[in-house]
Amino acid sequence: MRHFAVVGSGPAGFYTAEALAKAYGEHARIDILDRYPVPYGLIRFGVAPDHQSLKAVAKRYDKVAEGETVGFIGNVSLGSDVAVDELLEQYDAVILATGAPNDRKLGIPGEDLPGVIGSAAFVGWYNGHPDFADLDPPLGGTHAAVIGNGNVALDCARILAKTPAEFAGSDIVGHAFHALGNAAIRTITVLGRRGPHQIAMTPKELGELGHLEAAVPLVELADFPPRDADDALEPGQRKSVTILREFADIRANKSKAMVFDFFARPVAIEGDGRAERVIVERTELDEQGGARGTGETYEVPATLAISSIGYSTPPIAGVPYDERGGKFLNDHGRIAERLYAVGWARRGPTGTIGTNRPDGYEVAEQVAVAMPPGSDGGRGGGEGLRRLLEARGVTPTNFADWRKIEAAEEGAARTGSPREKMVRVEDWLTTLGR
Structure with a gap:
């Protein structure tokens, strides 16, 4: 069994998880991590609210998250809750899909x-x-x-x-x-x-x-x-x-x-x-x-x-960074052994939502070549990460928790709107009884 962590639940993260799930089938477990209890990244927070047809791509991501081999671990911040090196101890490969959220x-x-x-x-x-x-x-x-x-x-x-x-x-x-x-x-x-x-x-x-x-x-x-x-x-x-x-x-x-x-x-x-x-x-x-x-x-x-002149990916301690390009230093997505980047974290802030699909599939193919399906890395994966987080007092959320938040937002929608988004982390967690 192989275990993979995809850090970031935007388009690049979901396409990469989809590609890994197809490449490995039942021989891998893929966890999508996010700092918030809500998924979709750019789709939720970046796509204009009057462009609902673009946001509909989230339905495809739902199918990925609902698959047996893919899990969502929300409310976990890379850096403050867990470090990249610690993820590499638990996972066979870590793929950074953190986007480029900082204004130039x-x-x-x-x-x-x-x-x-x-x-x-x-x-x-x-x-x-x-x-x-x-x-x-x-x-x-x-x-x-x-x-x-x-x-x-x-x-x-x-x-x-x-x-x-x-x-x-x-x-x-x-x-x-x-x-x-x-x-x-x-x-x-x-x-x-x-x-x-x-x-x-x-x-x-x-x-x-x-x-x-x-x-x-x-x-x-x-x-x-x-x-x-x-x-x-x-x-x-x-x-x-x-x-x-x-x-x-x-x-x-x-x-x-x-x-x-x-x-x-x-x-x-x-x-x-x-x-x-x-x-x-x-x-x-x-x-x-x-x-x-x-x-x-x-x-x-x-x-x-x-x-509105462009964006950059925030640096992460210990990860080589391209200051000029505002992205992680990488060779076709490979940063270092078992560490990869996809999407804007790899390319810089260019391309459309759909551009991230071939990007994620290319990196997933590299991973599959380095760690063929059927091999076993002997790492703890999501269970190991949860034990680590529990010891630190961090309570992660899952995709079922997101569904509860989603239902609450849809129930609070004003007339004619699909949802009324909660805008505070504490409100999301209160909805979950935490």
Whole structure:
């Protein structure tokens, strides 16, 4: 019998567990560990609450967790409750699927002013992440800025632009639903340091902006190269640029505006004790397609500035780390003997949810080659880990416990919402009678 620990219950973790279960069958036991009693990671805390179709992938993960060879061990923190070396004593291999939850810094003056928030924090706030439940973003001003040109930046801007009625069917948490419903924001400026051809926004997400109830997307055709230059783009990128071009023709009279400001690099954030404006330098593309400053600067008013320029994986003691890439040092997923990484912890914050599937299967194949199915490592696995945790006063949860929490959240849902998420660890544990 082989025993494997997958640390992290997001998409990368579940796909890896699925792959290991298929490779080993009854000859292995796979435990998915998470710091929280609730699974799904990015699906629960990262995917926008108004994108329920994307969250439906959790049903596939349910089947993995309900299999006879896969277990869920929640409410266990790597580092404070158990170390990597201790997991390696209990398991034949440990696969780190910890994601990349930390915001990258802007590296400009004023980014620490009140009112400047990373997108991981803002997304966590409206998605019910315990670390950000008390964020209380300033929504009383009329202007907000979102810095970045990827899908997460688009999510943040769209959530700010929506009316309460447009959250019907979503699982946005109650505190965010009410705060956004009372927000005074009327102009959301999306700042990108390069041009429309360099965006990392996908067509589906961009297309949604054309159907917002109270907000209109504003784009300047002068920011685009000649139309025939679009032909050199990949099909998906070309479709995104086409949608942006169509936005330039919109002349709707709505109460909110989402302004796409391209060739705009933030160089400072200023204000009297809090964010009031973003100082932006106009840029142009250099010979390599990068952004270089022109020296021209201007102000963008913003009492809320959301930075969405990327993420990094937090380092773990004793695990080699790539500071530049914000991920663990690895060779095709292998960090060291019996220690692996998958997903964003392996690749950095790139790709979609589905990208993690081949990633997890590749690492599972490496594990299977190193430890062929039918071999026995003689380790304690989950039982050994539970004894260790019990001795430390740590009470882990399992998938049946999650089902109880899930039922309680669904029972507390407001009309039209699939659930009302609990946002405190103590509330989850109280639901379980602990």
